[in-house]
Amino acid sequence: MSESPHPPKLLDQVRAALRRKHYALRTEEAYVGWIRRFILFHGTRHPRELGATEVSAFLTHLAVESEVAASTQNQALSALLFLYREVLLQPLSEDLRITYAKRPTYLPTVLSREEARAVLATLSGKQHLMASLLYGSGLRLLECLRLRVKDLDFDQRQLIVRQGKGAKDRATLLPDQLHAALRTQITHVQSIHQRDVREGFGEVELPFALDRKLPNAARELGWQYLFPASQRSTDPRSGTIRRHHLDESVLQKAVRRAAQQLQMTKRVTCHTFRHSFATHLLEAGYDIRTVQELLGHADVQTTMIYTHVLQRGPGAVRSPLDT
Structure with a gap:
């Protein structure tokens, strides 16, 4: 009896889930990138071993240490929520303790x-x-x-x-x-x-x-x-x-x-x-x-x-x- 094939790698599973949900290609690339950065941030541990505490730590690091914009932090959060909800089937709790990046108030540039x-x-x-x-x-x-x-x-x-x-x-x-x-x-x-x-x-x-x-x-x-x-x-x-x-x-x-x-x-x-x-x-x-x-x-x-x-x-x- 032949051995069963290896299951697809995690990031390939993420790509497949995004395509099933009809996400745009650039969204797919962004989400995969954030999930890869999250894994590397925690020493290449599998996300199944991690949870809300580790997600909060990563997002807080983005705001405090990397000083990313609020929209960038939100995209990273969306990517990780998608990973746990749609791929790992382990939805994160709503109460994530995150230091959020400040969202600046700005006026748009307008031409006469x-x-x-x-x-x-x-x-x-x-x-x-x-x-x-x-x-x-x-x-x-x-x-x-x-x-x-x-x-x-x-x-x-x-x-x-x-x-x-x-x-x-x-x-x-x-x-x-x-x-x-x-x-x-x-x-x-x-x-x-x-x-x-x-x-x-x-x-x-x-x-x-x-x-x-x-x-x-x-x-x-x-x-x-x-x-x-x-x-x-x-x-x-x-x-x-x-x-x-x-x-x-x-x-x-x-x-x-x-x-x-x-x-x-x-x-x-x-x-x-x-x-x-x-x-x-x-x-x-x-x-x-x-x-x-x-x-x-x-x-x-x-x-x-x-x-x-x-x-x-x-x-x-x-x-x-x-x-």
Whole structure:
């Protein structure tokens, strides 16, 4: 009788559990990294021998010794909670004694309308179109890059963000000024897709189990990425050769160069356009609940931060020295 095969290694079990739950690849990489660091921190002991005390010690070390940001500590906590709940089947107690990293209160960097137009005018081609969507529709960078052709609704003048932050879909604005450029981009995508099909490729990655439910969808134009990569690449999970969307660094570098060219003293990133979108809508008098819905915020308190950068309140008060 042949011996039973060795059980998969712990980190392989973690990867398998994350994929069953449809976690994103970058989340998978982050969680595996934190679990590996947790194991090394405790002298390579198996997590099954550890528990809430050791988890608390590791997270406290991150805050006190490593001085990580609160969001970084929270990600490490989420990774370890996932490990014990979904892989080891030993859920940790809710009462973890952790020294939490301080979460700073900050005001977002916002461009004026003139500054936003100046940065956009410095960009060209697909970088200009993508940045215009960030500013005109309030998209996050990855939300823009993950857009599919079918997500644009020209008749309703809206675009649909699929599986945004928090795995939520939402509808937001599709600026009229971008209709012509977007139709041209779709024609470009169609040309690339037709060439891929002729060369024996043309399938795009589909979310969740849609490739089984809709076996032909992966080759349909509507499912192709609106901003495809210039080259095909190998899927790190399945090994399939596909055309993915553009890498986020393409636009990040272009926006950074544009700000430097304009000699702007503000720190301008792709996310600055989203901050500016929200602030300019509130300045125009739109209801904060409407802006919250367009941004996809779960809590209106998150949207409220933009009221602090409006030219109202302290911003509308004139110094006695100036009067």
